[in-house]
Amino acid sequence: EVQLVESGGGLVQPGRSLRVSCAVSGFTFDDYAMHWVRQAPGKGLEWVSGISWDSGRIDYAESVRGRFTISRDNANHSLYLQMSSLRVEDTALYYCARSTDYVLGYPLDSWGQGTLVTVSS
Amino acid sequence: ELVLTQSPGTLSLSPGERATLSCRASQSVSASYLAWYQHKPGQAPRLLIYGTSSRASGIPDRFSGSGSGTDFTLTISRLEPEDFAVYYCQQYGSSPTFGQGTKVEIK
Numbered sequence: 001e002v003q004l005v006e007s008g009g010g011l012v013q014p015g016r017s018l019r020v021s022c023a024v025s026g027f028t029f030d031d032y033a034m035h036w037v038r039q040a041p042g043k044g045l046e047w048v049s050g051i052s053w054d055s056g057r058i059d060y061a062e063s064v065r066g067r068f069t070i071s072r073d074n075a076n077h078s079l080y081l082q083m084s085s086l087r088v089e090d091t092a093l094y095y096c097a098r099s100t101d102y103v104l105g106y107p108l109d110s111w112g113q114g115t116l117v118t119v120s121s
Numbered sequence: 122e123l124v125l126t127q128s129p130g131t132l133s134l135s136p137g138e139r140a141t142l143s144c145r146a147s148q149s150v151s152a153s154y155l156a157w158y159q160h161k162p163g164q165a166p167r168l169l170i171y172g173t174s175s176r177a178s179g180i181p182d183r184f185s186g187s188g189s190g191t192d193f194t195l196t197i198s199r200l201e202p203e204d205f206a207v208y209y210c211q212q213y214g215s216s217p218t219f220g221q222g223t224k225v226e227i228k
Contacts, residue, residue: 035217037166037219044207044209044219044220044221044222045158045160045166045209045211045219045222046219047211047216047217047218047219050217059215059216061216062122062216095165095166097166100171105154105213105214105215106171106213107156107168107171107177107211107213108156108158108166108168108211108213109168109177109178111165111166111167112165113164113165114165
């Protein structure tokens with residue numbers, strides 16, 4: 001069974017940093033590109049970032065470019081999102097999602113349940 | 122940035138009725154790069170349709186997608202009770218984006 005389990009969310013002050021993680025199981029992690037998607041309270045889905053199977057291609061939404069860094073550890077079947085210079089508007093449920101292919105440019109067919117990040121003073 | 126605009130914002134229908142959801146893009150989208158997702162409260166989003174019209178694994182055939190260029194449609198032929206949810210279109214080419222969602226609610 002494919003499983004994606006996010007962790008690391010919490011309450012953080014504006015301007016501070018936080019790293020969220022996604023542990024996966026049930027599939028060969030390095031066969032797939034991975035993504036982060038977020039949902040602010042009462043809002044829709046927003047794509048945040050994606051990373052190819054070998055970390056050779058990475059892409060970010062304009063809203064987080066320069067502040068967030070996506071990475072992966074294929075040996076430990078984990079995906080990460082390092083978030084810095086956090087803003088109140090970054091408050092959201094952060095989902096980890098698997099692509100249907102090993103490169104970027106494909107849809108997302110498996111999702112975790114999300115980890116909540118709250119940015120507030 | 123390629124903007125996707127979904128309409129209507131809310132669709133009020135009864136079980137058994139047909140639902141037609143629209144997704145309009147600010148510029149042409151390759152049909153290969155358009156998907157639809159279903160999202161229920163407290164659950165993970167679910168891929169329904171990819172490549173404009175291909176159903177994802179396990180998706181019932183009452184869900185269908187169509188369109189080209191800047192106009193795309195998700196059709197649910199006969200609504201089942203479990204279909205009441207929020208639906209998002211997504212273009213997954215360069216720098217993916219989602220539409221703002223259409224809520225399908227019970228009338």
